[in-house]
Amino acid sequence: MVSASKQAKLKSRSNLHLSRKFWHMGGGIVILTVYMLSGLDGRDAGVILISYSLLNFIFEIVRLGSSRFNQLVLSVLGSFMREEERKKVSGMPFYALGCGLSFYLFPEKIAILSVLFLTFSDPISSIVGVLYGKHRFMPNKSIQGSSAGFFVCFVITYVGIISWNSNPANLFAFCFMAGIIGSFSELLSVLNLDDNLTIPLFSGLGLFALNNLFQIL
Numbered sequence: 111m112v113s114a115s116k117q118a119k120l121k122s123r124s125n126l127h128l129s130r131k132f133w134h135m136g137g138g139i140v141i142l143t144v145y146m147l148s149g150l151d152g153r154d155a156g157v158i159l160i161s162y163s164l165l166n167f168i169f170e171i172v173r174l175g176s177s178r179f180n181q182l183v184l185s186v187l188g189s190f191m192r193e194e195e196r197k198k199v200s201g202m203p204f205y206a207l208g209c210g211l212s213f214y215l216f217p218e219k220i221a222i223l224s225v226l227f228l229t230f231s232d233p234i235s236s237i238v239g240v241l242y243g244k245h246r247f248m249p250n251k252s253i254q255g256s257s258a259g260f261f262v263c264f265v266i267t268y269v270g271i272i273s274w275n276s277n278p279a280n281l282f283a284f285c286f287m288a289g290i291i292g293s294f295s296e297l298l299s300v301l302n303l304d305d306n307l308t309i310p311l312f313s314g315l316g317l318f319a320l321n322n323l324f325q326i327l
Contacts, residue, residue, distance in 0.1 A: 120184065120193040131233035133190045134205075138229025141209050142222065152221055156214025159206050166203030174199070204304040212310040216318055219274060219327040224314040226266045227292040232309055235259030235296060248297065256293050263292030263313075271326060278326045291316030 145155050173180045174197065184196065191200055208228060212221040239255025246252050267288040271278060278284075295312035299305035321327045 120188050120191055120196060127192070128237075129189045130192070131237060134233045135229055137205060138209070138225055142225060142229075145213070152213045152216075152218045156210045156212070156221075159210030159213060161210075163203045163206035163210055166206060167199070170199045170203060201304055201306045204306040208307040208310040211307075212314045215311075216314040217327065219270070220314055220317045220321065223267060223270055223288070223317055223327075224310040226270070227263050227295070227313045228306065228309045230266065231259045231262040231292050232296060232305060234262050235293070251297060256297065259296050260289040260293040264289035266292075275326060280324050280326070284320065284324045284326050287320050288317060291320065 141159070148155070150158070173183050180196075184191065195201070205228070209225050212224040215221075216224065235255040235258045238258035239250070239252045242254045243252025245254065264285050267285045268281070271281060271284070292309070292313050295309045295316065296305055298308040298312060317327070
C-alpha cells in the first residue's frame with residue numbers, strides 16, 4: 111500500500127484546475143483535426159473512437175484493480191485528474207465514447223458541433239463558474255457558469271453555420287436554441303452521469319431534433 115504522504119495530490123471539481131481544462135480542449139481539437147485530415151467517414155470515425163474508449167475502460171479497470179499501478183498513473187497524469195477519480199473511472203474513456211457516439215449516430219455537422227460543445231463549452235463554463243459563480247442553483251452549477259456555456263454554444267453554432275451556409279433563415283433562433291441545448295446538456299452531470307458523455311450525446315440529440323424543425327444543417 112502507498113502511504114498517504116506519498117499519494118499524488120489531486121484537485122477537486124471545485125478547483126480551477128486549468129491544466130485539466132487545457133487537456134480537455136486539446137483533446138477535442140486533436141480529435142476534430144485528425145478527423146478532418148483523415149477523410150474518414152463519420153461512422154468510421156465513430157467506430158474508431160468507441161473502440162478507443164473501450165480500451166480506455168479496460169485500462170481504467172486495470173488501474174483501479176492495482177494500487178501500485180494506480181499510484182504510478184496518478185503520479186504521471188495526476189495534474190489532469192480529479193481527486194474523485196483516484197478510486198473511480200476517470201473522464202477520459204467517457205470523453206472518447208461521447209465523441210465516438212456523436213460521430214456514429216448523427217450527421218457530420220451535428221456531430222462536429224456536439225464535439226465542439228464538449229471541447230469548449232464545458233471547460234469555459236467551469237472556469238467561469240469557479241471564478242465568478244456567485245449564484246448557485248445546483249451543486250457545482252451556477253447561473254454565471256451556465257450562462258457562459260450558453261454563450262459559447264451559441265457562438266460555436268453561429269460560426270459553424272455561417273461557414274457551412276452563408277445566409278440561412280432563422281439563424282439567430284437556431285443558435286439561441288442550440289445554446290440552450292448545449293448548456294442544458296452540461297447540467298445533466300448532476301444525475302451522476304459523466305458530462306464528457308452527456309454533453310456531446312444530448313447536444314447531438316437536441317441539435318438533430320432542432321434541425322428537423324429548421325433544416326439549417
